[in-house]
Amino acid sequence: MISKKTKYALIALGYLAEHSTGEPILISELAKEGNIPKKFLEAILVALRKGGVLKSKIGKGGGYMLALPPASITIGKVVSILEGGFALVECLNDNVKAVCEECGDPACCGIRLVMSDVKQAIDSVLGSTTLADMVERSDNARQKKSKIMDFSI
């Protein structure tokens, strides 16, 4: 299960992707529009900035902007920043090079072998889906729906 942190991050990033005009957007606006507790969002945005996905401007007239075009920000990157990757067992974590206590020999651990496959499947999806894709799919679904509504009137 992805954490609320990640969900909030994706909501905020989605909003930024759709409403960026070059001008920075306030935390307060992101919090209000995304229905996200402001203080909680603050921490999330800082993490995203440190992760290179956002840039900020301090002081009056400041706020947050995407550091890259939406098509260059993968969902995988966001998840990786906020959850430290999507590892399924310690020994498959990106950053940490820990070995699970359970599997004496990582190379021969059946669980590890299976989970490695799963991880690859996840990474493949998350690594190839961008913020732009996410927003676009959401828009498409909304349009499709409103079309159906039109018919029914």
Next chain:
Amino acid sequence: MISKKTKYALIALGYLAEHSTGEPILISELAKEGNIPKKFLEAILVALRKGGVLKSKIGKGGGYMLALPPASITIGKVVSILEGGFALVECLNDNVKAVCEECGDPACCGIRLVMSDVKQAIDSVLGSTTLADMVERSDNARQKKSKIMDFSI
């Protein structure tokens, strides 16, 4: 990250798959061989039994056996029993039909659309990998390694 519960379950099931002679195997043996706290394992085995993966025999001479051949038990089944499925957002959970508070309209939620893809990728791997596969791959890796060792002597 899969929980220790699931990891222990897979270890125990792997052991059962490799050592089943028709005779039930004791919790104590599974705990000892798998390096698993016995009492903790107890609860796990009960869950697996209720999930239809194991069957047990109570009383003297009792113990646990696989309820199905290893090739008929998917890793996905095990994960599903112990973690309630591998959902990534509430609204994609197998059992529960909850809607995330965040996405007013599930059909149009970009996050949901993306995570649905991820879930499908995960389920596809976990649903097509069986206990037998896991054990076999582990054995193969071990044999390969021991062969290399032989050469180096």
Next chain:
DNA sequence: ACCAATCTCTATAGACTTGGTAGGTTTTTG
């Protein structure tokens, strides 16, 4: 009938994680 070996159930406790809050600090604009 009894005893020992087993699984089964309920309750509990400590550590850790998650979601969220509070309050003060620094930076920038005008």
Next chain:
DNA sequence: CAAAAACCTACCAAGTCTATAGAGATTGGT
């Protein structure tokens, strides 16, 4: 300098995860 903003540190409540304890139920052998 004052106001607007992001930034930082610390904290807390609630829940989850891992693990343990102990009593109860079932069976097989004698």
